[in-house]
Amino acid sequence: MKYLLTVLIALSFFALQACEGPAGPAGKDGSQGPAGQNAGFVYFEGFKDSLRCQTCHTADYDTTYRVVTKKVQYEMSGHRELGNYDRNTTQCAGCHTNEGFFERYNNGFANETFNINSPSGPMVKQGYPNSSPVGCFTCHSPHKRGDFSVRDNNQVNIYTLLKNQTTKVWNSTGESNLCVKCHQPRMTSTFLTSAPYSWQPDPNAAATDTAKIYTSRWNNHVSGEQSQTLLGFGGFEFVGGTYPSSPHKDKVDAKGLGCEDCHMATPIGNKGGGHTFKIGYTPEGSTTESFNFAGCNNTGCHSSNPITATGAKWKGVRDEIGAKITQLGLLMMDTTITKKWSLPKSGKAVAWVSLTTDGTDTTWSVANASSTSPLRILPAVKAGALWNFQQVVNEKSKGIHNTAYVRALLDASIAELNK
Ligand code: HEC
Ligand code: HEC
Ligand code: HEC
Ligand code: HEC
Ligand code: HEC
Incomplete structure (x- = not known):
């Protein structure tokens, strides 16, 4: 009721403005009239x-x-x-x-x-x-x-679903501190909240430990991977590997880079940048994707060696990471590989991921994991490859958020399955 009243008052207010006759001379409060109360x-x-x-x-x-x-x-x-x-x-x-x-x-x-x-x-x-x-x-x-x-604009704890990995704090620009209030891992992921619980990713798991995965949503729910990746954690870091980060992480840590710098750069109509939050967009009258690099090529970032659609820091990185994603996905669809690391060893081999194509879009998802029949991986650490695959796919920038970290996760996962 209160709301209706509000709208009625607001509408009558606008109506009054709309019905104004010819303007008279400015009154004592000036041409704009008195300030509202x-x-x-x-x-x-x-x-x-x-x-x-x-x-x-x-x-x-x-x-x-x-x-x-x-x-x-x-x-x-x-x-x-x-x-x-x-x-x-x-x-x-x-x-x-x-x-x-x-x-x-x-x-x-x-x-x-x-x-x-x-x-x-x-x-x-x-x-x-x-x-x-x-x-x-x-x-x-x-x-x-x-x-x-x-x-x-306050800082946010970014949790991790990995065993023994420490929570990190996102405290960059005030604007990005807002984004990560939602773009953070979903701690209500089904694998955590509904019994039977799926295996909690743990790089230090015993060699005899079996990973049982009861849900195809064994991940951070698309919302966590961007902030985690920019902070350089959240992936399954196989013991003995090194997992460096790109300069983007240092800039975030130094409060010099927020989500808005790249996603809300100077807009191009309603296609990209600004409040579209988009970097990739399709220009009017075209069917090929363009990119709004206005955020990248700022002073202090890439102004001296600008990012372009065909350059090494864009096409080079995205092609490389894209190819590695495909390579890892295909490995996990290859049952001669998955059989080596799945239970039962004697039974029918199952793929760990599947690929669905709906004409324009290709989507990977976790396969053969359900609440009645888990995907069983032995030794459990091999499941880290499946975790990293989703972490990287859901990060959605094909490595731009943090190239070094994403590359390290993919390389380590591919090597682990090929052992
Ligand atoms: C600082 C900017 C700003 C000022 C000043 C402002 N508004 Fe708004 N208002 C907004 C924005 C943004 C929206 C949401 C976008 C829209 O619908 O235009 C909004 C929406 C509304 C709506 C629609 C609400 C709905 O749920 O659809 C009404 C009614 C309204 N404003 C009334 C007023 C009135 C009356 C005043 C003056 C007393 C006022 N506004 C002053 C920014 C402002
Ligand atoms: C998801 C969060 C989000 C939503 C939703 C959002 N904004 Fe914003 N808005 C921001 C952020 C972050 C900035 C600061 C951008 C920057 O610093 O580059 C901003 C800046 C602005 C500014 C001032 C800067 C400028 O570009 O002039 C205006 C005006 C504005 N928003 C209006 C709106 C209106 C109107 C809507 C609804 C149609 C809206 N915003 C919805 C996050 C949001
Ligand atoms: C209130 C929570 C919330 C805030 C704050 C928020 N987002 Fe989002 N964002 C979402 C949700 C939820 C979706 C998915 C919407 C859907 O699927 O309907 C989304 C979607 C997006 C998408 C599109 C994803 C896609 O797959 O196309 C981008 C880009 C994005 N957000 C960027 C930002 C940025 C940058 C900020 C900060 C300026 C921000 N968001 C702040 C909740 C939020
Ligand atoms: C921590 C905040 C958060 C919570 C809680 C959350 N979501 Fe989301 N969700 C997001 C964001 C952010 C995106 C968009 C991310 C992107 O596109 O990269 C998203 C995307 C999605 C999408 C579209 C992408 C997809 O996976 O198909 C669906 C569907 C969805 N959420 C369902 C849910 C459901 C159901 C729940 C509750 C059980 C839930 N979400 C709880 C933040 C959240
Ligand atoms: C250094 C620049 C940069 C920063 C900082 C950045 N992003 Fe991105 N992000 C990208 C690029 C590039 C893509 C891929 C865009 C494309 O393919 O169109 C992307 C993709 C995404 C997507 C997928 C949807 C889309 O528009 O493609 C989401 C959601 C997203 N980023 C959210 C965030 C959030 C939330 C933050 C802050 C925690 C953030 N990004 C910080 C560059 C950035």
Whole structure:
């Protein structure tokens, strides 16, 4: 009811503006009239005192924020396009819905903790059958603050699902500290929360240990791999290997690089950059992908030796990592290989991954793992290759986030299966 009232008041406000007659001489408050007053009741998160609605809501007046343009860009963002805001139960709503994120904000993100084998982390206390997608008010608080600062810019603990690997802190730019409140591992992954529990990845597992994997979602749930990769951890680091990181990690550690620097660079219409959050995009009238390198080629980054679509630091890296992903995937589909490391040794050999092609898109997934019949890998450490495969595929930049780390994970995994 309160909400309806709000909208009615807001609408009548706009209507009044729209019905204005010819302008008279400026009054005592100047040509813009008096500053708005706090309406005296709470809606949205309340209004900042003396907020001028036109600052953001009148396109030809809004020369500061250009809200209209951000809205157009945002329609093309994965946050809007992908539409998974129906993931609104207590375990999902905290990252997938506007409403769930508000609840976490109000509870205090710093109070979120992680316990292995129990639903934890970014959980909410209630489901939201009526949910809306992540939107302007999720990330900003424009009515209450009167600006577009990010809603929360505090550091975030990035947990890891690997045994004996230590939690790291993401504390880079304030903007990226917001992103990783959702782009972090999902600690409610089925392999942790529903019995029978799948094997917890452990590079120090005994040679006699069998990895039993009861779910095809034996991973960080696409949300954790980007922040973990940029921090150079979260992969299965086989004992004896070295796992270096690229300069991107050092820049993140030095608070000099955030997600927004690459994903929200100077926009190209509504195709890439800005509030589309996209780097790869398809230009109007074309069917081939282009890339917005505006974020890469900044001073202090790649300005002296710019990144180009055909250069070694882009095409070179992505081709190399892409080929290694395919090589590792095919190894795990090759039953003469998997048979060496699967149980039962005598029975029918099974592939560890499968490949589905729907015409335009090719998707890898974990195969032959279910709650009634686990994928059984012996010795367990070989399952590290399967973990790393998903870690790298879900990181989704084909190595750009942290080339050295991704390359090391892939090389070690391929070597491990070929032993
Ligand atoms: C600092 C920028 C800013 C100011 C100032 C501002 N708004 Fe908004 N408002 C937004 C944004 C951003 C949205 C969401 C995008 C949109 O729908 O335009 C929004 C949305 C709204 C909506 C739609 C809500 C919905 O759920 O669809 C109403 C109504 C509204 N504002 C009323 C007002 C009124 C009345 C004022 C002045 C008292 C005001 N706004 C001042 C930024 C602002
Ligand atoms: C409130 C949680 C939340 C915040 C904050 C958030 N994201 Fe997201 N993001 C998501 C979710 C959930 C999805 C997937 C949407 C879907 O599938 O419907 C997503 C999708 C994306 C995608 C598209 C992924 C794809 O596969 O195409 C990009 C890119 C992205 N986010 C970048 C960012 C960046 C950069 C920031 C910080 C500026 C950020 N996100 C902040 C929750 C969030
Ligand atoms: C920690 C925050 C977080 C939680 C909790 C979370 N998600 Fe997500 N989810 C994301 C982000 C971020 C993305 C987009 C990542 C990307 O595209 O790279 C995503 C993507 C997805 C996708 C699209 C990609 C895919 O795997 O097909 C689905 C479906 C999804 N989530 C379902 C769920 C369900 C169901 C739950 C609850 C059981 C859940 N999510 C809980 C953050 C979360
Ligand atoms: C997923 C989080 C997220 C969502 C959703 C989001 N923003 Fe932003 N917005 C940001 C971040 C991060 C920045 C800072 C970008 C930077 O520093 O490069 C920003 C900056 C801005 C700015 C000021 C900087 C500029 O480019 O002028 C405006 C205005 C703005 N957002 C408006 C909006 C509007 C309107 C919406 C809804 C259509 C929206 N934002 C949705 C994260 C978000
Ligand atoms: C150094 C630049 C850089 C930084 C920093 C960066 N990304 Fe990326 N990211 C990329 C590139 C490049 C891709 C691949 C884009 C493509 O293929 O279109 C990508 C892909 C992604 C994707 C897959 C969806 C898409 O648009 O392709 C998501 C989601 C994502 N990044 C999230 C994040 C998050 C969250 C952060 C911060 C924790 C982050 N990225 C930081 C460069 C970066």
